[in-house]
Structure formats: C-alpha cells, structure tokens
Amino acid sequence: MKLSLLFVFIACATAAGTYFGATALRGDHTANAAIVAPAMRPTTPTAAEFARALAGTANQFGGARVTHPDCVQAAPGRYMCAYGLVQNGVEQCHIMQGRWTPNAASTITVTLAGRAEQCDSLRNALRSLD
Numbered sequence: 001m002k003l004s005l006l007f008v009f010i011a012c013a014t015a016a017g018t019y020f021g022a023t024a025l026r027g028d029h030t031a032n033a034a035i036v037a038p039a040m041r042p043t044t045p046t047a048a049e050f051a052r053a054l055a056g057t058a059n060q061f062g063g064a065r066v067t068h069p070d071c072v073q074a075a076p077g078r079y080m081c082a083y084g085l086v087q088n089g090v091e092q093c094h095i096m097q098g099r100w101t102p103n104a105a106s107t108i109t110v111t112l113a114g115r116a117e118q119c120d121s122l123r124n125a126l127r128s129l130d
C-alpha cells in the first residue's frame with residue numbers, strides 16, 4: 001500500500017514538473033511581458049523638452065530663427081506650440097501642432113501650422129485666433 005501511494009505521488013510530481021517545464025519552455029510569457037513592457041516603452045519628451053528640440057532643430061538651418069517656444073503636451077508624443085519666427089529682424093507669431101517621431105527622417109513631424117497675432121504663450125496665441 002505504501003509503495004502504491006509513493007508511486008502515485010511520484011507520478012503526480014513528474015506530471016506537474018513536466019507541465020510547468022513545458023509551459024516555461026513554450027515561450028508563452030504573457031505574464032512576464034506585462035511586467036517588462038512598461039520598461040521597454042519609449043519615453044516621449046516633456047513639453048519643455050519638445051520646445052527646446054523644436055527651436056534647436058529649426059535654428060540649425062539658416063534664415064529664420066525660432067524664439068521663445070511655448071508648448072503643451074496633449075497626449076504622449078503629441079504637442080502644440082506657439083513660437084516667434086524672426087526673419088530679417090521682423091518677428092512673426094506662429095503656432096504648430098506636431099508629433100514626436102524619433103524613428104522617422106525628422107524627430108518632429110508637423111501636422112498643423114499657422115500664424116497667430118500673439119506668441120508670448122500658447123494660450124494667448126490661441127486666443128488671438130478669434
């Protein structure tokens with residue numbers, strides 16, 4: 001009787017070990033993926049970092065110069081900015097809506113752009129559109 005109970009115990013332990021071993025080797029790591037995935041997501045810049053990137057990128061090229069950009073982040077990777085564009089000593093106020101696209105040809109993709117009457121802040125630039 002003791003021998004048959006020992007046999008049943010060993011058979012159950014072997015079956016459980018085989019099941020869990022095969023599950024681990026199968027490659028179905030959905031539980032682990034939930035833990036690892038947040039660390040692997042690319043981060044997007046803050047609104048201030050995006051503003052610096054916008055001015056820095058635009059000012060690398062000759063001609064007009066972007067001044068005092070003011071940006072807000074609407075969603076991860078999506079921004080809206082107001083900025084001054086100085087060309088030949090004359091400043092024009094501009095607004096733009098754009099996306100952070102670090103894997104594209106340009107790290108900033110402009111999706112909408114236009115002019116405004118005021119550019120000291122995004123809020124005032126949008127209010128001046130009325």
